[in-house]
Amino acid sequence: MQNLEGQRIGLAMTGSHCTIEAILPQVKILREAGAEIYPIFSTTVQETDTRFGSKEYWRKQVVDLTGRNPWLTMVDVEPIGPKKLLDLVLIAPCTGNTMAKIANGVVDTAVLMAVKAQLRNQRPVLVFISTNDGLGLNAKNLAVLLNTKHIYLVPFGQDNPGEKPNSLVSCAEMILPAAVEALQARQLQPVLIGQ
Numbered sequence: 001m002q003n004l005e006g007q008r009i010g011l012a013m014t015g016s017h018c019t020i021e022a023i024l025p026q027v028k029i030l031r032e033a034g035a036e037i038y039p040i041f042s043t044t045v046q047e048t049d050t051r052f053g054s055k056e057y058w059r060k061q062v063v064d065l066t067g068r069n070p071w072l073t074m075v076d077v078e079p080i081g082p083k084k085l086l087d088l089v090l091i092a093p094c095t096g097n098t099m100a101k102i103a104n105g106v107v108d109t110a111v112l113m114a115v116k117a118q119l120r121n122q123r124p125v126l127v128f129i130s131t132n133d134g135l136g137l138n139a140k141n142l143a144v145l146l147n148t149k150h151i152y153l154v155p156f157g158q159d160n161p162g163e164k165p166n167s168l169v170s171c172a173e174m175i176l177p178a179a180v181e182a183l184q185a186r187q188l189q190p191v192l193i194g195q
Contacts, residue, residue: 005034015044016093016130081117096131103141134168
């Protein structure tokens with residue numbers, strides 16, 4: 001197993017509820033590799049019940065897994081910048097909406113403030129894509145992220161090209177190796193994979 005001993009990782013979760021279940025076992029692997037995990041919830045994760053689970057269910061899962069209550073507000077995460085609290089921000093899952101906001105400099109949730117604070121320090125942000133429009137209107141925003149310094153992507157591909165040809169999702173099992181590479185200022189390759 002790769003060593004992340006003492007690395008402080010902000011787990012920034014946005015509203016692609018269908019992929020949260022696949023991500024949490026990988027967060028356990030990050031912890032087993034020595035990382036300290038600091039959860040950060042978008043407003044959607046804080047407030048929305050879906051067929052994939054209630055907001056209370058997901059909060060309990062994350063608190064039990066990380067041993068920490070999530071940061072919920074921009075005030076909670078603002079110190080990431082001046083205090084250099086995190087070594088890596090992992091946005092997992094990252095919706096198309098969040099991707100578009102990052103690409104266009106919008107900061108209106110705790111997750112987006114965490115990204116802004118991390119980039120202010122020229123520290124890595126790792127993006128786990130989960131969006132139905134990654135090859136649609138959001139393709140231009142994906143291109144911006146791919147070409148932005150200090151932003152790295154967990155390798156991704158089309159998850160259902162027959163029925164959802166614009167849909168993209170990152171490979172959950174690649175979170176650990178992508179994090180290790182991002183912490184060394186490198187993009188895990190290949191970034192485009194088959195699902």
